Amino acid sequence: MGELVLEANNYGPADIVPIHHSNSTICLEDLELQVITSNINTDSLVSREISRTGSIDCQGYEQNEQEAWLPITESRNGNTFSVTFHLLCSGFGMQALLLPVAFGTLGWAWGITSWLLAYVWQLYTIYLLVRLHQPLPGSVRYSRYVQLAIAAFGAKLGKVLSIFPTMYLAGGTCVSLIITGGGTLKLLFKTMCDGEATCLAKSLSGEEWFLVFTCMAILIAQLPNLNSLTGLSLIGAITAVLYSTMIWVLSIYKGKPSGVSYSPPEIANSDMSKISSIFNALGIIALAFRGHNLILEIQGTLPSNPKYPSHKPMSKGVAVSYLIIAMCQLPLAIAGFWAYGNKVPNNGGLLTAFSQVHGPNTSKYTMGFIYILILANCLCTFQVYAMPVFDNLEAVYTSKKKQRCARWVRIGIRLFFGGLVFFVAVAFPFLGSLAPLIGGITLPLTLAYPCFMWLSMKKPRRNGFVWCLNLGLGCFGVVFSVLLVVAAAWTLSDKGLNANFFKP
Numbered sequence: 001m002g003e004l005v006l007e008a009n010n011y012g013p014a015d016i017v018p019i020h021h022s023n024s025t026i027c028l029e030d031l032e033l034q035v036i037t038s039n040i041n042t043d044s045l046v047s048r049e050i051s052r053t054g055s056i057d058c059q060g061y062e063q064n065e066q067e068a069w070l071p072i073t074e075s076r077n078g079n080t081f082s083v084t085f086h087l088l089c090s091g092f093g094m095q096a097l098l099l100p101v102a103f104g105t106l107g108w109a110w111g112i113t114s115w116l117l118a119y120v121w122q123l124y125t126i127y128l129l130v131r132l133h134q135p136l137p138g139s140v141r142y143s144r145y146v147q148l149a150i151a152a153f154g155a156k157l158g159k160v161l162s163i164f165p166t167m168y169l170a171g172g173t174c175v176s177l178i179i180t181g182g183g184t185l186k187l188l189f190k191t192m193c194d195g196e197a198t199c200l201a202k203s204l205s206g207e208e209w210f211l212v213f214t215c216m217a218i219l220i221a222q223l224p225n226l227n228s229l230t231g232l233s234l235i236g237a238i239t240a241v242l243y244s245t246m247i248w249v250l251s252i253y254k255g256k257p258s259g260v261s262y263s264p265p266e267i268a269n270s271d272m273s274k275i276s277s278i279f280n281a282l283g284i285i286a287l288a289f290r291g292h293n294l295i296l297e298i299q300g301t302l303p304s305n306p307k308y309p310s311h312k313p314m315s316k317g318v319a320v321s322y323l324i325i326a327m328c329q330l331p332l333a334i335a336g337f338w339a340y341g342n343k344v345p346n347n348g349g350l351l352t353a354f355s356q357v358h359g360p361n362t363s364k365y366t367m368g369f370i371y372i373l374i375l376a377n378c379l380c381t382f383q384v385y386a387m388p389v390f391d392n393l394e395a396v397y398t399s400k401k402k403q404r405c406a407r408w409v410r411i412g413i414r415l416f417f418g419g420l421v422f423f424v425a426v427a428f429p430f431l432g433s434l435a436p437l438i439g440g441i442t443l444p445l446t447l448a449y450p451c452f453m454w455l456s457m458k459k460p461r462r463n464g465f466v467w468c469l470n471l472g473l474g475c476f477g478v479v480f481s482v483l484l485v486v487a488a489a490w491t492l493s494d495k496g497l498n499a500n501f502f503k504p
Contacts, residue, residue: 069404072391073143075227078301082230083317086298088237090291090384092325093377094180096244097349098284099329100336104344105264105281108337114285115333121473122289123322125450128470129295130314132453137309143300144388145293145445152453161449165442166293166388171421173290173385176432178217178425181378182210182504187355188371191364206504207426213375214425217382218418222411226387227301229380236380237321241328243373247354248332250366251339254358260341272490279487280436286484287439288329292446297388347432389417429504433497440484448477 067073103111132148134141142148145166150158186209193199204212223229298317304310336350344353351374359367393413394405405413425431451474460466 066395066398067143069398070391070394071225071387072297073300074225076301076303078227078230078298078303078313080313080316080320082227082233083298083302083314084321085230085233085237086226086294086301086384087291087317087321088240088324089233089377089381090294090298091289091321092237092240092244092328093290093381094349094351094374095284095290096288096329096332097247097336097351098346099288099333100340100344100350100353101346102281102284103333103337104342105277107264108262111281111285111333111337112330114282115288115330118285118289119322119326122286122292122446123318124473125447126292126295126318126322127315128450128454129292130299130311130318132450132457133296133299133314134304134310135457137306141300141304141310143296144391145296148296148453149449152456162445165445167392168438169290169293169442169445170385170388171417171424172431172438174217174382174389174417174421175424175428176435177378177382177385178210178213178421179429179431179504181213181217181375181382182206182425184371184375184378185209185213188368188375191367191371194364206429210422210425210504213378214418214422217379217386218414220379221383221386221390221414221418223383224410225301226297226384229383229387232380232383236377236384239373239377239380241324243370243377244328244332246370246373247350248335248339250358250362251350251354252335254361256339256341257343257357260339260343262337262341265342273494276487276490276494279483280491282480283436283440283443283484283488286443286447286480287435289325289446292450294384294388297391386414386417390414393417426504427502430498430500433492436488437485437492440481440488443481443484444477446477447480448474451477 099115102114106114129148132142132152140151142151146158146162149162152158153161183206186203186206189203190200193203220232223232299310299314302310302313332350336344336353340350340353340357344350345356348355351370355367390410390413393416394410397405397409397413451470454460454470455467455474460470
């Protein structure tokens with residue numbers, strides 16, 4: 001999704017900038033006292049400031065005018081419930097169904113240990129991002145990952161490190177959701193036909209199923225801002241929990257197929273092949289925790305004031321959502337590995353294994369319901385991941401026009417994005433096969449950059465525990481990402497790639 005890389009300077013320098021009027025700072029709570037001492041007309045002053053800047057908070061800071069025009073920060077009426085729904089919807093999905101594949105390579109002990117370490121590590125980096133969103137009460141709010149990267153690393157390095165990974169994760173995830181959603185529509189139609197030849201003959205082509213899903217997604221995408229997606233995120237969270245739970249519960253209920261083995265699968269004799277297989281398994285576990293590039297954006301939907309800063313409701317939302325994610329992911333990985341052993345296919349993971357082994361003796365209505373849940377989850381998740389791209393594109397328009405996007409402009413931007421990701425999905429339907437490679441490139445967003453950002457902005461005592469912890473995790477995260485890229489590239493060169501361009 002390199003086509004979506006835009007200038008980070010299209011955004012204002014930050015969410016809020018200080019206002020100074022002569023020797024005093026304007027604060028609505030203290031304005032009455034200032035009027036008494038300086039004979040300022042309250043109504044005219046407030047109306048003049050609001051018309052000039054958009055809004056004023058109680059710490060002498062005003063919201064950057066452009067922030068009130070963009071989809072991520074246009075509405076700041078979020079709460080703990082809304083951020084919990086957004087985090088669940090964006091952080092838990094189809095990628096978790098690949099966890100049994102990783103367990104098949106690593107085995108029980110190393111699989112569970114690796115999952116626990118990855119869970120704690122990414123939870124720690126989320127904590128860092130939540131606290132860096134507004135480093136000090138009443139200070140600048142960084143509501144986009146790119147803004148925080150520029151503040152921490154400088155303009156040039158910050159853009160280099162963050163723009164491509166964040167835009168790829170947003171746009172690339174939407175492409176993957178079109179591929180998954182379109183394929184699920186095809187499976188749903190095939191399941192409901194139940195093998196009837198006349199019905200199957202009416203099935204659409206792969207491109208047409210992709211187009212149907214894209215049209216549905218872009219129609220829903222006309223909602224104005226991230227806060228307006230709260231209801232959809234709730235649906236996305238519920239459907240993700242439901243279909244993942246149904247798959248692993250039904251897998252246990254229907255029993256193990258004969259010949260299940262829990263020993264690592266036979267790999268090529270070369271040591272490099274064995275090592276790359278292990279790193280690919282670790283990459284699957286690490287990539288099961290997605291959505292870090294959205295943490296700051298989601299927190300940007302919350303109100304913030306000195307008495308109740310945004311990190312408090314955000315921390316509660318993170319705690320609840322990732323507790324639920326842990327309660328869903330670990331049973332799914334353990335039950336899926338128990339039911340199918342090392343026979344879980346890399347393509348589709350637990351869903352494909354269940355469909356192949358137990359699908360024929362499962363009611364078509366049960367299978368259809370699972371596919372409907374997956375489809376609904378893909379549609380809802382698409383909206384959350386597309387919003388940062390809409391925000392970026394609107395930032396270009398508002399920077400040039402110095403005004404809010406008209407309704408027709410917003411519709412045009414979203415139609416353009418829908419057409420672009422549809423084209424990429426049709427042109428590269430094998431994009432899922434490249435996920436380990438590209439995922440390794442973007443993994444520092446999750447595991448490394450937050451640690452370096454903390455060192456740069458908070459400046460903990462050199463050689464102290466916090467300094468050593470963040471430096472160590474950051475460096476190890478970068479090395480780990482490089483090793484994942486090398487392992488994924490080796491696997492692709494060794495096994496080849498079915499590059500079915502324009503043949504979904």
